Amino acid sequence: MKLKVTQENLSKALGHVSRVANTRGTLPILANVLIAVEDNRLKLSTTNLDIAISSTIGAQIQTEGTTTVPARLFQELVSGLPNGVIELELDEQRLKISAEHYKSVINGVSSEEFPVMPAIDKGKTWSVPAPLMKAALQQVLFAASNDESRPVLTGVAVQTLEGVLYLATTDSYRLAEKRLSTIKEDVNLLIPASALHDVLRIITDQDEDITVTCDEQQVLFKVGDVELVARLIEGNYPDYRKLIPSTFSTTALIPRAELVNIVKVTSLFARESAGSVVMSVDEASQSVWIRAVASQLGENNATTSVKAEGSGSITLNSRYLLEALQAMTGKDVQIGFNGKVEAVLLSDPSQEDYKHIIMPLKS
Numbered sequence: 001m002k003l004k005v006t007q008e009n010l011s012k013a014l015g016h017v018s019r020v021a022n023t024r025g026t027l028p029i030l031a032n033v034l035i036a037v038e039d040n041r042l043k044l045s046t047t048n049l050d051i052a053i054s055s056t057i058g059a060q061i062q063t064e065g066t067t068t069v070p071a072r073l074f075q076e077l078v079s080g081l082p083n084g085v086i087e088l089e090l091d092e093q094r095l096k097i098s099a100e101h102y103k104s105v106i107n108g109v110s111s112e113e114f115p116v117m118p119a120i121d122k123g124k125t126w127s128v129p130a131p132l133m134k135a136a137l138q139q140v141l142f143a144a145s146n147d148e149s150r151p152v153l154t155g156v157a158v159q160t161l162e163g164v165l166y167l168a169t170t171d172s173y174r175l176a177e178k179r180l181s182t183i184k185e186d187v188n189l190l191i192p193a194s195a196l197h198d199v200l201r202i203i204t205d206q207d208e209d210i211t212v213t214c215d216e217q218q219v220l221f222k223v224g225d226v227e228l229v230a231r232l233i234e235g236n237y238p239d240y241r242k243l244i245p246s247t248f249s250t251t252a253l254i255p256r257a258e259l260v261n262i263v264k265v266t267s268l269f270a271r272e273s274a275g276s277v278v279m280s281v282d283e284a285s286q287s288v289w290i291r292a293v294a295s296q297l298g299e300n301n302a303t304t305s306v307k308a309e310g311s312g313s314i315t316l317n318s319r320y321l322l323e324a325l326q327a328m329t330g331k332d333v334q335i336g337f338n339g340k341v342e343a344v345l346l347s348d349p350s351q352e353d354y355k356h357i358i359m360p361l362k363s
Contacts (some may be wrong), residue, residue: 134200152233
């Protein structure tokens with residue numbers, strides 16, 4: 001293998017794929033990036049056996065070949081080289097990298113030891129505009145669970161209902177649902193949130209559409225010249241929709257930025273109580289209060305004007321509340337609840353495609 005490629009393109013491609021390389025696994029080859037020439041282009045690939053990602057870039061190919069080298073070392077080396085042309089030449093399993101004033105050699109491992117990349121030959125395919133997918137992932141991924149003892153909750157439920165595609169996540173304390181788009185296919189997938197974090201990282205403002213293909217075991221995302229394949233999580237996702245309340249005894253329409261500010265300030269006094277703050281809505285004064293008491297530090301009460309119907313109080317985790325508010329983009333947020341023990345619904349009255357539920361804390 002001998003070829004020339006620009007430092008900018010090679011560094012960008014390595015940035016896309018290197019995160020998936022696994023340096024802590026039992027198979028040392030998984031810490032490597034597979035370098036290959038396909039269809040007269042340079043293809044870089046990594047996998048951790050659950051996720052595989054590849055990026056294809058243009059190059060001036062002189063001779064073909066394949067090898068693998070440590071992904072982290074290769075990425076850090078290339079990112080440190082000056083802009084311009086880089087020459088890669090494979091001498092048996094030694095990869096020679098040459099650039100202006102730089103000559104390096106990385107000892108590689110035969111590509112024959114690299115796991116076969118999974119492929120989806122037949123499956124359902126649909127497309128989603130990249131900006132829409134990016135915004136949706138930013139609004140739901142943070143609510144997925146990190147608890148590996150409950151693998152179903154570490155995934156993102158991707159389901160259609162009456163021809164509309166939804167994304168949903170929950171860690172059993174909160175739930176985020178985003179209505180995405182209408183599609184013809186009937187879809188019911190459970191995709192690891194970690195894989196969709198990687199999809200989110202590779203979406204750029206220049207990307208137009210993301211093509212999604214799935215079968216019963218895997219899902220493939222094509223974003224520009226980058227492809228990511230992930231194994232689906234087995235199991236049944238909770239029937240979360242029955243948990244979303246539709247009627248409320250207390251509602252408040254609140255300027256989102258003002259609510260973020262008063263929750264942030266109040267949360268400073270909520271550290272002793274694991275972030276617990278009390279939200280009180282008062283219809284008579286058309287105001288909402290956020291209060292926290294710290295026995296050692298003191299207490300804080302903050303208020304803002306709202307449009308309220310009904311009065312009531314509820315205790316919430318301030319971090320969950322802030323993360324939900326920051327995932328929204330509208331000017332106002334609608335909050336509705338029924339008493340102290342039932343779920344709170346946060347929604348954007350100007351964008352009805354996003355719902356966020358937080359379970360209250362015991363007060």
